[in-house]
Amino acid sequence: MATLQPIAAGAAELNLLTWEGYADKSYVAPFEAASGCKVNATYVGSNDDFAPKLAAGGGVYDVITPSIDTIGLMRQAGFVAPLDTARLTGFDGVYPQFADGADVRTDGAVWAAPLVWGSISLMYRTDKVSGTPDSIGILFDPAYKGRISLWDDKSAIYWTARYLGYENIYDLTDEQLAAVEAKLIEQKPLVRKYWATAGELTELYANQEVWVSNTWTGLQSKEINGLGKGFTVTEFSPKEKSEGWMDSMQLVKDSPNEDCAYKFMSYMLSAEGQCGIIRTTGYFPTVPGAVAGCLSDAEKVERKVNDVAFVDTLRMWQMPARLDKYLEVWNAVKAAP
Template identity: 40%
Template sequence: MIKRLKGVSFILAILFGLSLWLSACGGGSGTDTSQKPADSATAAPDSASKTDSAAKPDAKSDSKTLNLLTWEGYADPAFIKGFEEKYGVKVTATYFGSSDELVSKLKGGGGNVYDVISPSSDVAGYLVQQDLVAPIDVNQISNYSKLAKKLTDMPDVKKDGKLYGIPFTWGPDSLIYDADVIKTPPTSWNVFWDPQYKGKVSIWDDISNIYLVGQMMGLDKNDPGAVYNMTDQQLQEAKKKLIELKSQIRKYWATAGELNDLFSNKEIVLAVGWPLTPITVNKTGRNLQEVIPQEGITGWIDRLMVVKSSPNQELAQKYIDYAVSAETQKIVADVTGYGVANLDAKKLMSEEQAKSIHIDDMENYMQKINFWQQVKERDKYNEIWNEVKAQ
């Protein structure tokens, strides 16, 4: 009996000592407390690491995560890295594929997840009206005076004397074509219906196709807003025209990356798209070109806005100031091929690049674009577009 008790005591002593050793080593307490967006599977690549905050005089000592909900291409490591290093934070991004998806994510609980969003001009005003975004203190945006006045003067993100959005980029919904296949630049959107390109056309999975057909109908010749406020009869005409196009469609693209792949794989030769696609695909030796058809084009102005329920509003405003600096805007233009808001970015560009993104003649080029406006009957437009796809 005594021998057995001694053995038990010996074992207990060993276990007690082992527990003390584990406690000293911190065993079993290594949980990751870093925040991630709800859809972190679609986040931008984690290629930019944080620097030691002590090495940067203006870096934050308390590590934070800034969550972006943004269009594809707006969280490229090429320009995100500089902000992460400056403030000792981590930037993550979730991409949305349409304005409707952005609104859906915010209303579906994303308001507590995301800090900065990049809505286009068709829903920016709606977000202000719905009280989903916070006012921005212009005094905290040191680069504000450098932004194109044509963009900062727009009233849709202003309410009760407060400003809710800062212009970031802008651009067209161009007709993009493979110039190695189509030797003569198309002059009309009607080329999409040309039988010789059957199965070689792609358009965006979005209600903006209704705007396009509205332009083909000549609705915006006297009133740019007419294509965003079509009557029921006009919507039915647009629906018929889009259904006729279905036999020509290879695929409705959902993201810019998907459109890039369709061109890269030579599945299509014609599409509605953004400058991001030619600038990306042509780096591989291809020859994609953009044109403005005779019927005209629509376009977008993307703002940066702070989500009202963001827990990082001060950091979010710092990010916006960084994103619209001339240096960052130059990199954004490098990556996307989009027009940028800071006119001083032109000083950092070659003459060729400034011309390609139209920062050298912004006022004149913008006159060729019917920029997206808020669609009051957006549900009706979505219903028409869903009926087109269902045919």
């Protein structure tokens, strides 16, 4: 990066549509100072937010960071442009499993720059849940009626499908989807609230409203346990497997701030960006070489550095074969009394 200088008057802007923690000032401020690009961030709570916001916002955004099950949809919908990897410093250091993955590289072009990855696990208050739970069944246990929270996202279908024993969770039949819908509606009286953002779930625990939930592994548990509320939460991967995800940076089609967009994406693949975002979120880096100097040996093990085989232990997200049907089911669940 260039020597840090104050942002000049009239500096270029970069508008992000992204997740909490992905534009933290601890690492964005140095980028702004070095690049002259002022970063503005709008946050999403679900991958289902990207398409409607882009459709409504026109040219408002320059870079988006959808997950692995959504980057293909962004391309198919015409919201994003292919990346010029010659302008993308650091892309050659991304794990090949991600850089060459479906929807990242397709139709002879690169459509996304992998940013971070991780899993979605289950979390509970150790003082309220007896024993050592090991199953998704904890989300459906009447013993915790009114104390359960589930992410407000179509992935609720994936969790429920695995709990019901279905293997083809991204291509469920009509009959299987009907069973999933019925199970989620049956669960509704147990749910205190569907959480939409990391901060909202943290507040639900902090206010003693929730004891059990799914969670973005590494992020919310750290926040909750750091509040000093007199209790602790712990995470676990269920026997039905945790879900896996990978978030990528995509260039919005016809972005007026393309130069800043490429500077930002390159920065986020550098040591400064990768170390910054994983320090803030607790997630795993996509550029293992970039974090060699900022993590201890124990942290490298924890963040799966050079252990991308961990992916094989997860149910990695895919875009459902019938996305519209999945969204229809999830919306029907939320609308049910």
